[in-house]
Amino acid sequence: MSTITENRGDPVTPVTPAVDTAGVAALLERGRTLTTPVLRAAVARLAPPMDAVASYHFGWIDAEGRPTAGDSGKAVRPALALLSAEAAGAPAEAGVPGAVAVELVHNFSLLHDDLMDGDEQRRHRDTVWKVHGPAQAILVGDALFALGNEILLELGTVEAGRATRRLTAATRRLIDGQAQDISYEHRERVSVEECLEMEGNKTGALLACATSIGAVLGGADDRTADILERYGHHLGLAFQAVDDLLGIWGDPVATGKQTWSDLRQRKKSLPVVAALAAGGQASEQLAELLAADAKKSDAEFMDFDEEEFATRAALIERAGGRDWTSQEARRQHATALGALDEVELPARVREQFLALADFVVVRER
Amino acid sequence: MSTITENRGDPVTPVTPAVDTAGVAALLERGRTLTTPVLRAAVARLAPPMDAVASYHFGWIDAEGRPTAGDSGKAVRPALALLSAEAAGAPAEAGVPGAVAVELVHNFSLLHDDLMDGDEQRRHRDTVWKVHGPAQAILVGDALFALGNEILLELGTVEAGRATRRLTAATRRLIDGQAQDISYEHRERVSVEECLEMEGNKTGALLACATSIGAVLGGADDRTADILERYGHHLGLAFQAVDDLLGIWGDPVATGKQTWSDLRQRKKSLPVVAALAAGGQASEQLAELLAADAKKSDAEFMDFDEEEFATRAALIERAGGRDWTSQEARRQHATALGALDEVELPARVREQFLALADFVVVRER
Known part of the structure; x- marks a missing residue:
């Protein structure tokens, strides 16, 4: 068990399973190696200047x-999509168009979300709308979305049609999640259930799709695909819970984000909503502070010093928000693993799904 | 033949075939009647507030x-999609999901284009980004795009997969066209060929898809669908040529746009690029004026009085830009009709395709 302390930079790891680090690294590397050339070829289909804007977004050019x-x-999603093909008894390569399609849709959503949210940085770099302007962010996002469908549909198989249908359903949930995220920003209180629903849409749906899409392309039936999606959905929720912990207590050097990143953005992430829902003295103090914060302009808020964010983080922790979120990551991790028991899988594939799930909850970035 | 004069408000009609007005009105009305309830039901699937924002965009609520x-x-596209199903010997109803999907994709592009172009008005109403903000325009556009695919794919048939593939290809071209449109705004000269290519992408591709999608859903083979797309593509180019005429010389009462609308937006539409390419005294005078205009700020440009736009319109006309565009509409109209000769069609369906083509080039709005 990790020790939960009030100090930022301490491990946020909610569980410490004996992660097969080398095995996971190899799995992620395989995902990158098989997927990236196909992804690059897909992006190269875009008419100028959209190809260059997309290449900037993917970090291939400055x-x-x-x-x-x-x-x-x-690159968790590509690794999942290839493993998903193997789960259906197909070669990993059968999952590649699915991995590429999911990556394209994921990055479409990043381009649009960064613009909608006004985020100026992603992975230590200026976001596309900041460098190339809002119109290119909208346009290239649209193009990546369409390209994701194109990559699948041009396979021309019945399985590709089923895969596209699942991808479309996931995309709709992704959009629902972003709609909820935006609407929550303007509300004083968000319940834990609402936050979990939003995160299930925004993070769970596409991770779930990555986990089924390879299997569908590899010929799996709907039942198998549904079970794999359940694993992916809960893995996504575990992933997001850890992200929410890292967003407050993560080490900026590892995450590439500012200190107290989510607090600076006034995000109603899981630790915050759980702390507010907990009741008690620290919870009430936090509620008062955040209510006062909500009345401040972004400019006033940016003048805050480290100490003020540290105070808020400490209150969240004392109210139990950090602990609850760690436990939630553990619960989702366990539920994800439980789903795998419902389906026949090659032994190696099952082990790798387990290792990936462990990796997701112990990561520090 | 219409008389081409220098006066705005005169008919811009490039051809005067004996349009079966009542027949076309009935065809358009059938498209609306069969499509609108399904479109409304699809939009009602969107999570709040996206359903309301989309309903505002469609003009169902204020x-x-x-x-x-x-x-x-x-509602030319829905009418085409239903007729397209009948072209394959299927009932018009078989084309409804295709009509709805095309309308959803069309409106996704309007939402995003209006934001990218900064257009504040559409059909006499404030645009979505103006009323609900840029984030909602992006988000709801994305949602309509996804919904268009969903409507088709949930049919679960091989034909639906083929239809979605065609719709995706058309969407990619739509996006290419918008990318070209944006890039042309920043260039001093655009060739007639570039303008036609852009209009083929921006208007032709989706009209072509509307014309084939019903047939594909109705079981037509790829050859038939391709020929129908060729008709739709040239119909789209004729449509756009007329739009470009209306954008300068159209009657504001009929079009719902400002006088000299496209000139106010400095659009490099067909009449403008054709006039600039023509050479001669009026062409050179126009080029000088537009080069000076390009150096002006939007604010300075907005201070222009009617007379200054009238001067530009007169130069475009004297250089032959209006005449050339009228002839281009006629050429595209003829090419569209020619495509229909290559395919077996029920006699009534052929007549209605002809009537719709005539309507497209004689309309005043």
């Missing part, structure tokens, strides 16, 4: 168009 | 949420 080493991200 | 009589537009 703002001046020069090739970069790039930070390709964790 | 900015305060009160039901309105609404202006449902010309």
Whole structure:
């Protein structure tokens, strides 16, 4: 068990299973290696300047168009999609169009969300709307969305049609989640249930789709796909709970975000809503502070010093928000693993799904 | 033949075939009647507040949420999609999901384009981004795009998969066209060919898809669908040429746009690029004026009085831009009709395709 302390930078890890670090690293690397060339070829289909704008977004070129080493991200989704194909007894390669389609849709949502939320930075770099303007962020997001469907549908198989249908359903939930996220920003109170529903839509749906799409392309029936989606959905919720912990107590060097990042953005993330729902002295103090914060302009808020965010983080922790979120990550992790018991899987594939689930909850970035 | 004069408000009609007005009105009305309830039911699936924002965009409610009589537009696409199903020997109803999907994608593009272009008015009403803010325009556009695919894919048939693939291809071209439109705004010269390519993407592709999608859903083979798309593509180019004429010389009462609308927006539409390409005294004078205009700020430009736009319109006309665009509409109209000769069609369906083509080029709004 990790020790939960009031100090930022301490591990936020809610569980410490004996993660097969090398195995997970290999799995993620395989996902990147098989997916990236196909993803690049897909992006190269876009008419100029959309191809360059998308390449900037993916970190393949810098703002001046020069090739970069790039930070390709964790690549959990591609790894899941390939494993998903193997879960259906197909070769990992059968999942590649699914992995690419999911990545395209994921990045469509990042382009649009960054613009809607006014976020200026992503992975240590200026966001697309900041560099290339809002119109290009909208347009290239649209193009990636369409390209995601195109990559699947041009396979021309019945399975591709089923996969596209699942991807479309996930995309709709992604959009629902963003709609909820936006509407919650303007509300004083958000319940824990509402927050979980939003996170299930915004993070769970596409991770679930990544976990079924390879299997569907590999010929799995709907029951198998549904069970795999259940694993992916709860994995997504565990992933997001950890993200919410990292968003407050994460090490900026590891996460690439500012200190107290989510607090600076006044995000009603799980630790915050859980703390507010807990009742008691710290919870009430927190509620008063946040109510006062809500009346402040962004400019006033940005003048806050570290100490003021630390005070809020400490209240969230004392009210039990950090602990509750750690436990929630553990619960979702367990539920995800439980889903895997309902389906026949090759032993190696099952082990790798378990290792990926462990990785998701112990990561520090 | 219409007389081409220098006076705005005169008919811009490039051809005067004996349009079967009553027949076309009935065809458009059937499209609206069969499509609107399904479209409304689809939009009602959106989570709040996206359902209300979309309903505002479609003109079903006003900015305060009160039901309105609404202006449902010309509805050429739904009429084409139903006729398309009948072209394949299927009942018109078989085309309804296709008609709805095309309308959803069309309106996704309007929501995003209005925001990208900064257009504040559409069909005499404030645009969505103006009323509900940019984030809702992006989000609801995304949702309509996803919904368009969903409506088709949930049919679960092989035909629906083929239809979605065609719709996706059309959507990609729609996005390409918007990318070209944006990039042309920043360029001093655009060739007639570039303008036609942009209009083929921005208007032709989706009209072409509307013309094939019903047939595909009705079981037509790819050859038939391709020929119907060719008719739709050229119909779209004829449609756009007429739109470009109306955008300069249209009657504001009929079009719902400002006088000299496209000139006010400095659009490089067909009459303008054709006039600039023509050479000669009027062409050179126009080029000088527009080059000077390009250096003006939007604010300075808005201070222009009617007379200054009238001068530009007269130069476009004297350089032959109006005439050329009229002839182009005629050429595209003829090419569209020619495509229909390559395919077996029920006699009534053929007649109605012809009548719709005539309507597109004689309309005044």
